[in-house]
Amino acid sequence: MTETEIIIIGAGHNGLTCAAYLAMAGLRVKVVDRREVVGGAAVTEEFFPGFRNSVAAYTVSLLNPQIISDLKLAGHGLRIVERRAQNFLPAADGSYLLTGTGRTHQSLARLSPRDAGRIDAFTRELEEIADVLRAFVLRAPPNLVEEFSVASIREAFNALGTAGILRRLSLPQQRSLLDLFTRSAGEMLDDAFESDLVKALFGFDAIVGNYASPYAAGSAYVMLHHAFGEVNGNKGVWGHAIGGMGAITQAMAQAAREHGAEIQLGAGVREVIVERDRAVGVILDNGETVRARYVASSVNPKRLYTRLLPADALPADFLARIKNWRNGSGTFRMNVALNALPSFTALPGDGDHMTAGIILAPSLGYMDRAWQDARALGWSREPVVEVLIPSTLDDTLAPAGQHVASLFCQHVAPELPEGRSWDDHREEVADLMIATVDNYAPGFATSVRGRQMLSPLDLERQFGLLGGDIFHGALTLNQLFSARPMLGHADYRGPLKGLYHCGSGAHPGGGVTGAPGHNAARVILADHRALFR
Ligand SMILES: Cc1cc2nc3c(=O)[nH]c(=O)nc-3n(C[C@H](O)[C@H](O)[C@H](O)COP(=O)(O)OP(=O)(O)OC[C@H]3O[C@@H](n4cnc5c(N)ncnc54)[C@H](O)[C@@H]3O)c2cc1C
Numbered sequence: 001m002t003e004t005e006i007i008i009i010g011a012g013h014n015g016l017t018c019a020a021y022l023a024m025a026g027l028r029v030k031v032v033d034r035r036e037v038v039g040g041a042a043v044t045e046e047f048f049p050g051f052r053n054s055v056a057a058y059t060v061s062l063l064n065p066q067i068i069s070d071l072k073l074a075g076h077g078l079r080i081v082e083r084r085a086q087n088f089l090p091a092a093d094g095s096y097l098l099t100g101t102g103r104t105h106q107s108l109a110r111l112s113p114r115d116a117g118r119i120d121a122f123t124r125e126l127e128e129i130a131d132v133l134r135a136f137v138l139r140a141p142p143n144l145v146e147e148f149s150v151a152s153i154r155e156a157f158n159a160l161g162t163a164g165i166l167r168r169l170s171l172p173q174q175r176s177l178l179d180l181f182t183r184s185a186g187e188m189l190d191d192a193f194e195s196d197l198v199k200a201l202f203g204f205d206a207i208v209g210n211y212a213s214p215y216a217a218g219s220a221y222v223m224l225h226h227a228f229g230e231v232n233g234n235k236g237v238w239g240h241a242i243g244g245m246g247a248i249t250q251a252m253a254q255a256a257r258e259h260g261a262e263i264q265l266g267a268g269v270r271e272v273i274v275e276r277d278r279a280v281g282v283i284l285d286n287g288e289t290v291r292a293r294y295v296a297s298s299v300n301p302k303r304l305y306t307r308l309l310p311a312d313a314l315p316a317d318f319l320a321r322i323k324n325w326r327n328g329s330g331t332f333r334m335n336v337a338l339n340a341l342p343s344f345t346a347l348p349g350d351g352d353h354m355t356a357g358i359i360l361a362p363s364l365g366y367m368d369r370a371w372q373d374a375r376a377l378g379w380s381r382e383p384v385v386e387v388l389i390p391s392t393l394d395d396t397l398a399p400a401g402q403h404v405a406s407l408f409c410q411h412v413a414p415e416l417p418e419g420r421s422w423d424d425h426r427e428e429v430a431d432l433m434i435a436t437v438d439n440y441a442p443g444f445a446t447s448v449r450g451r452q453m454l455s456p457l458d459l460e461r462q463f464g465l466l467g468g469d470i471f472h473g474a475l476t477l478n479q480l481f482s483a484r485p486m487l488g489h490a491d492y493r494g495p496l497k498g499l500y501h502c503g504s505g506a507h508p509g510g511g512v513t514g515a516p517g518h519n520a521a522r523v524i525l526a527d528h529r530a531l532f533r
Contacts, residue, residue, distance in 0.1 A: 001289040004030040004262075006524065007282055009269045009308070010298035010464075010503060012040020016252035016263075017517030018296055018502040018524075020071050023259035025525050030290060031261060032282070034268030034464070037246075038253045040298070041463050041470065042512050044246030048450030051337035051404050052397050054245035056454070056463060056470075057512050058388055058406040059357065061229030061238040063248065066138060067514040076251035076258075079242045081393055082231050086238065088353040089197045090346035090440050091362040097197040098353055112195040122192045122202075125176050126227050127236060128169075132177065133228040133508070135165045137515045140523065141481040141507050143491040155491075181477065185223045186215035186364045196363035203364045207384065207410055209470040209510065211330035213371040214364045222475050225509065238357060240393045248512060272297075272304075272499070274313040279499035294524055297494075298503030298517065299464055300472040301325055301485040309496075318495045321486055325505075326474045328467035330374055330411035332383075333459065334433055337450040338403040341389065342441035358387040360440055367410075374411035378420065379429050384410045385436050402449075409433045414456040414467040422455035429455065471510025472503055481507055492520040493527075500524055 006022055008015045011033035023029045037043055041056040060080055068074065085100040098107045109116035142159040145152040169177065179188060185206030189199040205226035206219040213219070231239035241247045253263060268285040272295055281291035297304045302325040311319060343349055344358075361367050361384035370380035391403040398404045412429065416422060430453040438445040456468025465472070473479050482490045484507045492500050502520035504510040 001291060002030070003291045004028050005292060006030070006294040006296060007032065007290050007292040008296045008298065008502065009272075009282065009304075010040060011035075011038040011253070011263055011265065012298050012503065013042045013249050013252055013512055013514060014503045014517035015040070015296075015298035016249060016256055017067060017071070017514040018298070018521045019261040019263070020252060020256040020259060021518060021521035022524060023256055023261040025521075027525075027528065029256070029261040030292070031256070031263045032267040032269060032284065032290070033263075033265055034285070036266050038263060038265065039246050039249030041465065042245040042249045044244030047335045047452040048337040050399050051402070051450065052244060053335045053390065053404040053406060055335065055452070056333060056459065057245045058390070058408065059238050060241050060245065060248065060512060061226075061231055061236075062511040062513045063229070064137060064514050064518070065230065065233070067518055071252060071255040073248070073251040073255065076254040078247055078251040080231055080239050081242060082234065082237060082239045083355045083357070083393065084352035085356040087201055087359055088344075088347070088356040089200055089359045089362065090344050091197060092439075094346050095197070096344075096346040097195075097201060098347070098356070099201065100352070100356070108195065108198055111197055112193070115193045115195045115198050118192060119198065123236070126180075126224065128173055129177050129180050129224060130228040130236065132165065132169065133224065136162070136481075137228065137508050137513065138518060140492060140519055141484075141490045143482060143489070144487050146488075180220045180224045182217060183220045184213075184215045184217050185219045186213070186368070188220050189214075189364060199364050200359065200361050200367070203367055204359050204361060204384065204386065207367055207371070208386075208408070209329040209331055210475065211328050211371070211374075211411060211414065213368040215368055218476050221477070221480070225475055225511070229511075240390050242394050243396055244390065244394075245512065252514075269308055272309050274310065274496060277313075278497040279494070294498050294500065294528070296500040296502040296520055296524060300327065300466045300469070300503070301501060301505035302327060302473070303464060303466055313496065315495050318486070325485065326476065326479060327469040327472075328414035328474070329456070329470045330371070330413065331456065331459070331468060331470060332379070332409040332412045332429055332433065333454040334407040334409065334430060335452040336405050336407060336434070336448045337398065338389075338405060338447045339449050340443075340447045341392070341403055342387070342437065342444045342447065344441045346440070354389055354392045360385040360387065360436060370411045374413050376417075378416040378425070379412040379432070383412070383433060383436055385433055387437055407433055407437065412456065414469075422457035426453050426455050426458070429453075472505040473509070475509050480509065484509060492516075492523040
């Protein structure tokens with residue numbers, strides 16, 4: 001048996017962030033993870049001899065600048081660069097949209113002068129509301145407390161602070177906020193634009209990791225969720241971490257270790273130990289016991305409460321509700337080793353568009369059909385694929401003259417209909433994804449030297465992501481803010497004393513942000529200081 005002040009379950013980027021802040025504050029911290037590498041879904045691995053790539057998460061924007069600075073990630077080797085063009089959307093008729101600083105207007109004007117005149121107002125509206133979200137990212141949302149207590153007073157002040165942020169918004173901005181939280185992205189985009197490609201540009205963000213049609217109510221929030229990031233101070237843009245997403249988590253691990261945190265890998269947690277309504281440690285898969293004053297979990301909340309805690313240790317209503325926690329992204333992830341760059345029919349040859357997020361989904365209707373198909377058949381006959389070729393910005397990933405690409409593919413069913421298994425259909429669906437890219441860039445299929453395929457089942461097996469859910473739980477209104485993971489537990493404190501949530505199942509949700517880890521650390525420290533005042 002070993003003892004520590006806090007044990008953190010999971011060395012994903014949030015567990016590491018939480019560990020680093022707590023270790024910096026002087027706590028004795030131990031992090032355990034069932035995998036042999038740190039990083040959770042933010043890792044870089046060699047997937048084909050000589051070719052490395054970000055295996056799951058593949059592009060950076062949401063990582064909070066305050067955390068980058070506090071953890072001194074640049075000092076630990078993290079370098080994030082911008083794409084030379086943001087997005088490239090080719091269409092089957094040979095037209096395309098290319099976005100990025102100094103490009104968007106010109107490119108859009110060729111498709112629709114009317115939309116070119118409207119896009120600034122639309123992005124300004126999105127940006128203003130994204131600023132509101134930014135103000136909430138590094139603070140706990142107001143938590144509901146039933147009885148009068150110290151906690152209820154604390155939460156009353158928190159609610160006042162929240163109201164203060166919202167009060168700064170003008171009435172039109174408050175209306176936009178309401179729209180973005182409740183409407184479908186599809187309706188909002190149909191109202192704003194006429195060009196299919198510009199609608200698809202924004203609509204893609206509404207269905208990433210969200211197993212839904214862009215016309216599903218609430219999908220506008222997912223679009224907003226992908227807009228609150230920044231790269232090196234440039235808001236709303238996406239970039240690349242040199243060395244892949246693993247460079248972020250390697251830097252975080254270094255920061256945590258530098259301040260004394262211990263990270264034990266290959267150490268899965270079998271059970272959280274509960275004594276007299278208090279979490280007091282964990283039992284590892286190898287039988288080892290680690291006792292601790294606090295336990296923080298960065299695993300999906302449903303996984304934590306249904307697999308790692310004894311059912312009789314939990315309030316029955318809490319357990320019943322968390323069993324209904326909605327998981328499941330419609331994503332299939334591939335990494336491919338290429339002997340040449342693709343050449344797109346719509347814009348042949350090399351160019352800055354090779355550094356962009358290349359979205360193969362030319363309309364909202366296409367995305368809607370992809371979802372309908374996946375529900376009926378298990379995957380879409382015409383899937384949505386984002387292609388990103390990080391080796392165009394980073395020569396550490398592939399041999400000279402060759403490339404790696406991430407293919408982020410939607411929609412596939414988290415569980416296949418009629419009891420079929422992803423183990424029997426992985427190859428077939430991977431072929432379909434490659435053929436889809438080949439339709440837009442003939443010759444792509446023959447340039448593929450090696451491939452890695454991750455179905456929703458593989459994402460669950462490899463990373464512990466239930467139903468392959470990339471966010472640790474759908475970003476629906478009933479699972480956001482004060483309801484993440486449940487009303488009454490949005491303050492990062494679980495239903496047992498000493499148990500905390502520090503992963504993406506807590507506010508503000510999924511994405512490589514570091515925010516849940518940061519916010520949980522703040523709450524744990526507040527409780528620790530209150531105890532030892
Ligand atoms: C395919 C895919 C693509 C994505 N693309 C992007 C992107 O481009 N940009 C972006 O910002 N976000 C992206 N995301 C989302 C983002 O990666 C995740 O939301 C985020 O990494 C989750 O971080 P986390 O630390 O909260 O949890 P995780 O990274 O899931 O870490 C949890 C850790 O807990 C460990 N664990 C689980 N069970 C146990 C146990 N019993 N005992 C011990 N350890 C355990 C796991 O091994 C894991 O390391 C993507 C995710 C996926 C899956």
